[in-house]
């Protein structure tokens with residue numbers, strides 16, 4: 367991880383090489399390795415590799431690479447990785463589709479055991495998926511919000527827990543990257559190098575009101591000492607870096623919320639509760655105590671007090687990607703229900719269940735709700751995010767997340783009714799989707815706060831006036 371960065375494109379190339387030759391160990395593939403001499407690729411393997419690269423990186427100029435290679439016999443991993451990073455780019459939706467079947471196969475076991483899917487995270491890091499939102503100048507994929515959401519929707523259909531865990535990383539990183547400057551550069555380079563971020567902004571007693579952290583940040587020589595608690599720290603087991611909030615106190619005694627991003631500390635953080643929940647069971651969303659944690663000054667992100675503004679201006683990355691995860695579960699549920707109802711034959715009618723009017727009506731209801739969810743998400747993804755009205759932007763994105771997750775929940779619930787009692791049986795993935803999709807209603811932003819702010823905005827009632835409703 368530490369040290370000089372590998373060439374951009376290397377992680378994607380390693381994935382392709384291992385996919386073609388599963389015996390290869392990724393850690394043994396060096397940039398100087400020759401494909402033919404060291405990695406044992408024969409001409410047929412090279413043809414298969416070329417076909418794969420054409421599929422995944424349609425812009426890569428393979429022809430010139432093959433010409434130079436056959437003339438000079440320089441067929442190093444580095445030369446091909448450079449080609450992928452210079453002219454080609456990873457198609458992250460295609461990559462998600464490729465990773466999805468293995469994740470789907472492992473999903474039931476991780477759900478049953480509430481175990482963290484380390485092997486999925488390894489695949490995501492090794493394939494470069496976790497570097498998706500790192501800008502290209504820092505060795506990442508430079509994916510935009512539309513691509514991020516489309517890819518996350520695919521992953522969520524396979525294993526919602528994995529998608530939700532990596533979502534904390536990809537969207538958090540995108541928000542930091544947009545800040546630019548030194549704060550962003552080191553993080554981006556670390557992620558291109560394999561780092562994985564988990565984020566903790568909600569706290570017991572604060573819930574989803576993330577702009578009021580009660581974790582304290584006391585200024586000391588060279589940095590801050592943090593004390594507090596964090597609940598639901600999704601992805602904590604696999605994270606190498608932590609992104610979290612705390613508050614200093616200004617001269618008037620008022621809290622100034624701050625964000626910190628640091629390498630996962632060896633001391634000062636203790637797991638107080640292992641994640642064992644009804645849904646999203648494989649997310650490792652542990653509860654943590656932060657105890658006299660020294661954080662260097664350089665790990666703070668942005669100026670003290672600016673956290674709410676930073677979050678509001680970049681909120682489309684958060685709420686759109688959250689919505690994408692739950693829309694992805696809903697789409698997978700619809701596909702699953704349709705496939706089952708076309709296959710399952712009810713002997714009393716002597717035809718597949720698909721011929722029953724109740725099945726048809728509910729499947730149509732599912733499709734209509736899903737279309738509404740995806741359309742609202744798409745409108746938010748493609749909206750103008752360059753806003754001079756951060757609060758209005760925050761409200762628009764929050765309302766979209768609230769609506770999409772509600773619709774996604776309705777889609778899966780309708781699916782349970784179509785499938786009947788068998789959908790409750792653990793062998794049917796629909797019951798896992800049902801438990802996972804509920805989380806969409808519970809993750810931030812808190813529904814009642816969204817409805818209050820959006821309603822007041824629509825009615826032109828001051829949003830932050832006190833008292834909130836009387837007067």
Ligand SMILES: Cc1cc2nc3c(=O)[nH]c(=O)nc-3n(C[C@H](O)[C@H](O)[C@H](O)COP(=O)(O)OP(=O)(O)OC[C@H]3O[C@@H](n4cnc5c(N)ncnc54)[C@H](O)[C@@H]3O)c2cc1C
Nearest residue numbers: 565566567568573574598599600646805808810812813814
């Ligand atoms: C699966 C899962 C994973 C999560 N992962 C993370 C993570 O990685 N990082 C992270 O920071 N958090 C995470 N969270 C936690 C999440 O961020 C919320 O903090 C948490 O779910 C909400 O807290 P709470 O349940 O105490 O509800 P509260 O936020 O306390 O809400 C309870 C009720 O009160 C209402 N309410 C809340 N505040 C107000 C208010 N100001 N005015 C009026 N009504 C209000 C809500 O609408 C709701 O009905 C995760 C949650 C889940 C379910």
